[in-house]
Structures are given as C-alpha cells and as structure tokens.
Amino acid sequence: MPQTLLDKIWDGHELPGGLLYIDLHIVHEVTSPQAFEGLRLAGRTVRRPDRTLATADHNVPTDGTPLAAQIKDELSRVQVQTLERNCAEFGVPLFSMGSDRQGICHVIGPELGLTQPGMTIVCGDSHTSTHGAFGALAFGIGTSEVEHVLATQCLVQTKPRSMRIHYEGSPGFGVSAKDLILATIGQIGVAGAVGYAVEYSGPAIAALSMEGRMTVCNMTIEGGGRAGMIAPDDVTFDWFERTTRPGGPSGAALADAIAGWRALRSDDGASHDREIVVDAAAISPQVTWGTNPGMVVGVAERVPAPSAFETPAERDAVERALHYMGLEAGTPIQEIRLDRVFIGSCTNSRIGDLRAAASVIKGRRVADHVKAMVVPGSQLVCAQAEAEGLDAVFREAGFDWRSAGCSMCLGMNPDILAPGERCASTSNRNFEGRQGRGGRTHLVSPEMAAAAAIAGRFVDIRDWS
Amino acid sequence: MEPVSIIAGQVSDLDRSDVDTDQIIPKQFLKRIERSGFGEFLFYDWAKEPGWQLAAAPILTAGRNFGCGSSREHAAWALQDYGFAAIVAPSFGDIFYSNATKIGLLPVVLAEAEVRALAGAGSGEIDLEAQEVRFAGRAVPFEIDAEIRHRLLGGLDDIALALRHEEVIAAYERDRERSGPLTTAL
Numbered sequence: 001m002p003q004t005l006l007d008k009i010w011d012g013h014e015l016p017g018g019l020l021y022i023d024l025h026i027v028h029e030v031t032s033p034q035a036f037e038g039l040r041l042a043g044r045t046v047r048r049p050d051r052t053l054a055t056a057d058h059n060v061p062t063d064g065t066p067l068a069a070q071i072k073d074e075l076s077r078v079q080v081q082t083l084e085r086n087c088a089e090f091g092v093p094l095f096s097m098g099s100d101r102q103g104i105c106h107v108i109g110p111e112l113g114l115t116q117p118g119m120t121i122v123c124g125d126s127h128t129s130t131h132g133a134f135g136a137l138a139f140g141i142g143t144s145e146v147e148h149v150l151a152t153q154c155l156v157q158t159k160p161r162s163m164r165i166h167y168e169g170s171p172g173f174g175v176s177a178k179d180l181i182l183a184t185i186g187q188i189g190v191a192g193a194v195g196y197a198v199e200y201s202g203p204a205i206a207a208l209s210m211e212g213r214m215t216v217c218n219m220t221i222e223g224g225g226r227a228g229m230i231a232p233d234d235v236t237f238d239w240f241e242r243t244t245r246p247g248g249p250s251g252a253a254l255a256d257a258i259a260g261w262r263a264l265r266s267d268d269g270a271s272h273d274r275e276i277v278v279d280a281a282a283i284s285p286q287v288t289w290g291t292n293p294g295m296v297v298g299v300a301e302r303v304p305a306p307s308a309f310e311t312p313a314e315r316d317a318v319e320r321a322l323h324y325m326g327l328e329a330g331t332p333i334q335e336i337r338l339d340r341v342f343i344g345s346c347t348n349s350r351i352g353d354l355r356a357a358a359s360v361i362k363g364r365r366v367a368d369h370v371k372a373m374v375v376p377g378s379q380l381v382c383a384q385a386e387a388e389g390l391d392a393v394f395r396e397a398g399f400d401w402r403s404a405g406c407s408m409c410l411g412m413n414p415d416i417l418a419p420g421e422r423c424a425s426t427s428n429r430n431f432e433g434r435q436g437r438g439g440r441t442h443l444v445s446p447e448m449a450a451a452a453a454i455a456g457r458f459v460d461i462r463d464w465s
Numbered sequence: 466m467e468p469v470s471i472i473a474g475q476v477s478d479l480d481r482s483d484v485d486t487d488q489i490i491p492k493q494f495l496k497r498i499e500r501s502g503f504g505e506f507l508f509y510d511w512a513k514e515p516g517w518q519l520a521a522a523p524i525l526t527a528g529r530n531f532g533c534g535s536s537r538e539h540a541a542w543a544l545q546d547y548g549f550a551a552i553v554a555p556s557f558g559d560i561f562y563s564n565a566t567k568i569g570l571l572p573v574v575l576a577e578a579e580v581r582a583l584a585g586a587g588s589g590e591i592d593l594e595a596q597e598v599r600f601a602g603r604a605v606p607f608e609i610d611a612e613i614r615h616r617l618l619g620g621l622d623d624i625a626l627a628l629r630h631e632e633v634i635a636a637y638e639r640d641r642e643r644s645g646p647l648t649t650a651l
Contacts, residue, residue, distance in 0.1 A: 012641070017630040018612055021637055024646065031537065033498035044624070047634075053648040059496065075496035082498050093648045101651075114646045126536040126560055142538035142564035143500075144623070152627040154634060158610060160559075190483055191530035194559055224533060226559045247646040292483055292533075313482055313528065410535075412492045431487040431534060433510050 002267035005231050006162045006197050009137040009264070013120045019154040023119040026105045027054040027092065027146065029083035030412070031124030035147035036086040046090040047153045053114060054087050054094040056080045057104045058412045060405035062375050068097050076413065090150075103378020103404045106130040106346040110214065111380055113240060113248025117232040117261040122149055127346045127428065129220040132229035133213035134236055135264045137197065139227040160197040160226060161273040164266070167202035169281030174462040176356070177212030178348060178426070178445035180204060181219045182286035182296050184278050190294040193225030196274065199266060200230050204280035210239045211352035218347045219428050222293040231265035285461050287333050288430045288443040290321035295430070297333060299448065299460045305329035324432055325440050326420070334458050336442070340423040341372035341453035342435070344402075345409035348426035348446045349377030354385050357450040358393040360464060366398035367456030373400040373415070375407040399453070411436045424452040466569040468620030472550045473590040474523035476583060476600075484527060485534035486561060490543040503539055504546030521548030524591065526584040529554060529577065532561025541565045551591050553580055553598065566613050569620065573598060573607050593618060 003011075013021040025048075032054070039045070046052060056068065059076035068084060071077035080097065087094035095101040101108060106127050109115040115131045121138035122128060124146040131138035145155055165184060185192070198220050205213065213230050220228030237258045240248050249257045266272075284298035295318070297304065303322070306315040306329065322329060327336070343349070343357050354376065366372045374394050376382035382404050385391055391401045408415040409427035417423055417439025426449050430441040444452065447461045494506045511517055519525075525544065531554040532540060541564045544552065551571040565572045573591060575583070575598060582601070583589050589600030593614060597604045616623065627634075 012643075015630065015637055016633050017627065019627060019630060019634070021634070021642075023643060024648075030495050034500045034538075037498075037500075042624070050647040050649040053651075073496075079496050079498060093651060112651065114648065116646065119643070124536060124538075126534065140536040140560050142536055142541070142560060142567060144538060144564065144567035148624050148627065151624045152634060153638075154627055154630075156612070156623055156627065158612075190533060191556060194530065194556055221534075221560075224530065224558065246651050247648065249645060253644075292485070317482060410492050412495065429485075429487070429534060431485045433491055434487055437491070437510060 002270035004162050004266040004270045004272060005135065005199055005229055005264060006137065009118055009120065010159055012118065015154060018156050018158070020120060020157040021154055022122050022149050023051060024109070024114055024121045025052045025149045026109055026121070026123040027052060028058060028105050028125065029056050029079045030058045031143050032086065032146055033079065033082045034143050035150060036090065038147040039090070039150060044151045046092055046150045049091040049093065051153060052092050052150070053109070054083060054092050055102055055105050055108055056083055056096045058406045058410065060097055061414050062402035062405045062407045064403045066098050100379050103380065104346045104349065104406055106218065107350060107377030107381065110134065111245070111378060113245025116248060117236060118264050122155065126221045127218050129226065129228045130214050130218040130346055132217040132220070132227055133210060135229060135232035135261065137227055137229065140221065161195055163193055163196035163198045163225065163274040163276065164272040165198055165200050165276045165278060167204035167278050167280040169204070169279055170207070171204050171280045171283055174285055174447065175283050176445040176447060177208050177215040179283055179286045180280065181216045182288065182293065182443060183283040185219065185223045185293050186296040187278060188223050188276060190222060190292050191224045193220065193223040196225050197227040197229065198225040199272070200228060202280065205230055206233065209352050210235060211350040214350065215347055219293065222428060232261045237261065285445065285448050287448070287458055289325065289327060289333065290318065291324055291430055291432050293428065293430060293443060295321055299333050299458055301333060303327050303329055303331045303333065334460065337457045338370055338424050338452055339421045340417060341370055341449050342408045342423055342425040342427065343373070343446055343449050344375030344377065344407045345427035346377065347428045349375060349381065351381050351384050353426065353446040354381070354390050357446040358390045360447050360450040361397040361454055362393050364397055364454045366453045370453050370456050372398065372453040373402055373408070375402040376404050378404045408435050410434060424449045424458065466620045466622065469569050469571050469593050469617040471590060471592050472523050472571060475520070475588050476524045476526055476586065477520050477522040478526045478584040479519060480528055480584065482528035483530045483533055486532055486537050486540035487534055489532065489540040490537065495537055495539055500542060501546060503543035504548070507543045507547045523550045524589060525549045525552045526580050527552060527554040529556045531557050533558035536560045538564040541568055541570050545570045553583055555580055566617060567623065569617060571617065575605060575607055579605050
C-alpha cells in the first residue's frame with residue numbers, strides 16, 4: 001500500500017505501548033528546568049544524553065554579554081545558569097553563552113548537521129516544526145513531555161492525521177518563503193491544520209533553498225499543525241554535501257545515507273487525510289495587520305474592515321485586533337508608518353535571510369524615525385555573515401548588528417518593544433504583547449522588513465530598485 | 466498527577482476564539498524555574514482591561530482553538546493553579562491539549578452550541594468515566610482518546626508506565642536505532 005512520508009517515519013519509530021522513539025531531543029533554558037527537577041525528585045537519569053543537545057537562546061541578551069553570570073536580569077540569569085547546572089549534572093551536551101556554537105535551538109540543529117531526513121525530533125518549543133524541512137518528523141512538546149523524553153527517549157504519542165498542502169504555479173518576483181507560508185495561514189486560518197502533520201509539496205517548494213523550507217515548516221504551528229515536513233531532495237542532500245557538518249555524516253557514510261534518504265517521500269498514490277491546494281502564482285508579499293498570523297493581506301491591499309467578516313465572533317476578533325494594533329479599517333498597508341524593524345528569530349535569521357535583507361539595503365540609510373536591528377540566529381551564522389561583510393552593510397545602513405539569540409521574537413530578554421511601538425518583524429507571532437507589552441507587530445519577510453526600515457513604512461518589494 | 470473523575474461546579478466563561486498561550490501566561494513569567502505559583506499571573510494583561518471578570522471555578526468554557534501558539538506548559542499550570550479543573554471548548558491547540566492531559570487538567574471538546582449552552586447554564590458536571598457533560602438537565606457525550614482517559618482516571622505517571630517497556634526500548638535501540646547523530650561527539 002502506498003505510504004505517505006509521515007507513515008514511513010512513523011513506522012520506523014513506533015514502539016509497543018503507544019510509544020514513539022525520539023532520535024534527537026533539543027533542550028533550552030525556558031521549558032526544561034521543571035523537567036530536570038522532576039528527574040531529580042524521582043531519582044531518574046537522562047537515558048540518552050548522546051541524543052540530546054541543549055542551548056541557551058530565549059533569555060540571552062544580544063548585546064554581546066559573554067557569560068550567563070553577567071546577565072543583568074536576575075531571573076534570566078538564574079534560568080540560564082540552571083540550564084548549565086542541569087546539563088552538567090545529567091551529562092547533556094550544552095552550547096551555552098560563550099560557545100561559538102550557541103544559537104537558537106532551531107537554527108543550530110540543522111547547521112550542525114544533527115537534523116537529518118527521516119528522524120524524529122522534539123524540543124520544548126512549538127517551532128520545532130522547523131526541522132521538518134529536512135524530511136524529519138519534528139514537533140514541539142511541553143515540559144512534562146520534555147521530562148518524559150529525557151527519562152525514556154520516547155514519547156506517548158498518537159499518530160496525527162496527514163495533510164498535504166500543494167503549491168501550484170511559481171511565485172512571482174519578490175515573493176519569498178515567508179510570503180508563501182503567511183498567505184497559506186491566511187487561507188486555512190490559524191486552526192486550519194489542528195490535529196494534522198502537514199507535508200508541503202509542489203514546484204514552489206522544490207525551488208526553495210533549505211533556509212526557505214525551514215521558514216515554511218517553522219510557521220506550520222501558526223496554522224495549528226504541530227509538524228510540517230518537506231520530502232528530502234537534491235537541495236536537502238546538498239546541505240550536507242556542500243558543507244561539512246560536525247553532527248552529520250560525511251564521505252562514504254553520507255553517500256550511504258543519501259541513498260536511504262531518497263526513499264523518504266510520499267509514494268505515488270499515497271492518500272493524505274486532507275489535501276489543500278494553494279495558488280503560488282497568486283501570492284504577493286504579505287503583511288499581517290492583526291494579532292494572529294492568519295490576519296494577513298498582500299502589501300498592495302488595505303487593512304480590512306470588521307464588516308468584511310462573516311460571523312459575529314470573527315467581527316469581534318477583528319475589532320479587538322484593530323483596536324490593539326491602533327489601525328483604522330481601510331488604511332493602505334503601505335501607509336503604515338513604523339518605529340522599529342526586527343530581522344531575526346528561528347523563522348528568518350539564517351545566512352540566506354541576512355543576505356536577502358542586505359541586498360535590499362546596500363548603500364541606503366534607515367529612515368530617521370526607525371530603530372532597526374539584525375540578530376543572527378546563531379554564532380556560526382554571525383561569523384559567516386561577518387566573513388561576508390554583511391555586518392558592515394547593515395551597520396553602514398544604520399542597523400544595529402547584534403549577537404545570536406531569540407531576541408525580540410518573544411521579549412524574554414532586553415530586546416523588547418515599548419508600549420505602542422510598531423514593528424516590522426521577520427518573526428512568527430504577532431500576538432498581543434508578544435514582543436513587549438502593548439507592542440504592535442507586523443510579520444513580513446526579511447526583504448520586506450529591510451525595505452520598510454529604509455522607507456520608514458511598508459513598501460512593495462516588487463517596486464524596489 | 467491526581468486522578469480525575471467527576472468535576473462539578475460553577476462555570477466561568479471566556480467567549481473568545483484563538484486564545485493563545487502568550488495571553489494565558491505572558492513571557493515574563495516563564496523565567497521561573499518552579500512549577501507552581503503561576504495562577505496569580507493568569508491572563509496578566511487582559512486582566513487589566515476594564516470589565517474583565519474571570520472567577521476561579523472548576524470549569525472554564527472558551528472559544529475555538531483555545532491554547533494555540535507557544536508550547537509553554539506554564540499555560541496549563543497557570544489555569545490549574547488558578548482553580549480550573551476542566552476546560553470546555555470547541556477545539557484546542559494540539560500542544561496545549563497534550564500538556565493539559567499530562568497534569569490532570571481535563572480538556573473537553575464539545576460542539577460550539579453545546580459550549581455556549583454550558584456557559585449559559587452557569588454550572589455543570591463533567592464525568593470522565595461516563596464521558597459526558599451534564600448541565601441544565603441534559604447529558605452531552607464527549608470524545609476522548611481511550612489511553613488518555615485511562616491515564617487521567619488512574620492519575621498514572623506516564624514515565625513510570627513507559628519505563629515498564631524498558632526492554633522494548635532497549636531492543637529498539639539495539640536492533641533498529643539509526644546511526645548517528647551523537648551530540649556528545651560534537
């Protein structure tokens with residue numbers, strides 16, 4: 001019987017007792033302290049420290065603070081130091097502050113080669129779906145489940161239903177991976193994929209770089225899907241062949257691995273529980289106007305009116321969102337003036353994202369009223385960007401060039417919006433208060449964020465010259 | 466985890482859709498390294514809005530896609546610590562649903578009209594054994610995964626149950642485990 005990619009990975013990891021074996025578990029400082037404490041209280045150990053990797057990312061100041069002990073915020077300092085103590089006690093490898101491999105958990109897994117096709121990957125973070133870009137089954141878990149995986153290397157898990165989102169046609173000039181996924185969430189809604197693992201397919205997906213595929217899979221959870229995945233192909237294999245990655249196979253072992261990875265695709269005739277078709281050619285650069293990622297329109301459009309929505313519940317939600325965002329219905333998106341620009345996060349902080357943003361701003365200046373920052377996703381991305389001179393391009397344009405971390409995606413570190421500040425952000429969530437209490441977030445691609453920083457308002461990247 | 470059987474009493478209502486876990490417990494409270502004490506920060510920003518009222522009660526009714534967004538289990542901890550024992554909604558975020566069941570906070574999926582009717586009734590009784598919600602003289606059945614129900618009814622420790630399969634896990638690692646990656650080799 002023809003199988004889906006999900007079927008194949010699931011079958012390879014299913015154990016009796018409703019358990020799913022986990023190949024890689026990534027741990028960070030926010031969702032793990034209570035899990036380690038649980039192990040300690042029960043006298044349990046970490047079953048497979050060699051399949052576990054920890055990093056500090058959410059609380060890390062991006063001003064170059066070199067060590068956890070020097071974090072000024074006491075609670076943040078204690079949380080990172082607790083991770084350091086827990087990893088030392090339980091033998092878990094850790095790239096903490098000061099390591100040249102520290103970075104956002106969903107950036108370092110792939111760049112170190114630990115994230116590989118066919119694996120099961122979990123982390124106490126909802127954006128774990130990112131790793132599915134390699135043809136892995138990867139999903140976010142809560143702290144109780146973190147403890148469960150630490151203790152058993154398994155999870156109690158029922159198989160999700162499968163959804164295929166197929167992109168027909170080619171996206172036009174100026175339309176990035178971020179626009180594909182934002183438009184998709186706009187189409188299916190923020191609960192559109194609840195209960196499903198999503199497989200993305202079609203020529204528009206095949207044409208994406210690995211960075212672009214990670215951006216798409218990353219935001220699967222914003223459409224309600226716990227896991228997003230893309231079948232591995234030559235672009236995936238090239239990720240390992242072009243660059244030696246310390247956590248991945250190389251040489252003959254890589255050739256063997258690739259031979260096996262080629263089978264990781266949904267068979268012809270395999271049926272998904274739900275099929276959705278998206279017209280990639282119809283997608284324009286996207287900008288969110290509301291307080292969830294499904295509240296999104298094309299950059300050439302206007303802020304919608306509550307009356308345009310069908311149900312009273314929707315109209316209420318839109319009214320609340322417009323009030324929070326300080327926006328009038330009918331305002332053209334390109335007339336929205338910005339205070340801040342943030343380029344970073346596990347959605348868009350990889351080298352390809354930074355190159356794309358830099359190409360837009362080269363030789364220009366950030367608008368006087370805008371504060372703009374760029375935060376590489378990892379120390380390795382930071383070093384690569386500096387080797388290419390991208391840091392100079394950003395600095396000369398007036399951007400603040402920062403060191404690696406989650407930064408202003410979620411405001412657990414000093415990078416936050418002040419109440420009322422309006423930000424063009426390459427991150428993944430525009431929830432109320434996400435980037436700082438009262439802050440107003442508009443989600444966009446790196447190119448759109450960069451151009452907005454220069455213009456001081458949203459501009460259509462397709463008109464940028 | 467305490468066993469869950471019958472949850473009865475007043476209903477508090479939060480009639481909003483797509484309530485994300487960032488609203489349930491904002492990020493500044495995720496820096497704590499303890500599991501307890503989150504209840505006082507529940508809906509921290511919304512609670513400052515004029516007219517906000519959400520009494521502690523055994524049952525919370527909510528709109529569709531409750532608990533979407535971030536995986537933070539702190540959201541489930543905060544709701545439980547505040548006093549809720551069950552959340553009734555037309556649908557839930559996947560990770561929140563799972564997190565709630567791990568700590569004995571019962572998520573119940575009912576059709577939207579039934580959720581509104583329960584909210585309107587003001588009180589009710591949720592019987593996990595019988596898989597029904599009783600209110601206003603009616604009994605409305607609900608679905609829940611048999612394994613999750615079993616664990617909730619028994620207040621069972623997932624990890625202890627999994628460790629009973631230690632031989633199966635060890636056999637998998639011996640016979641079927643894929644080669645690499647070894648994080649300890651980095």
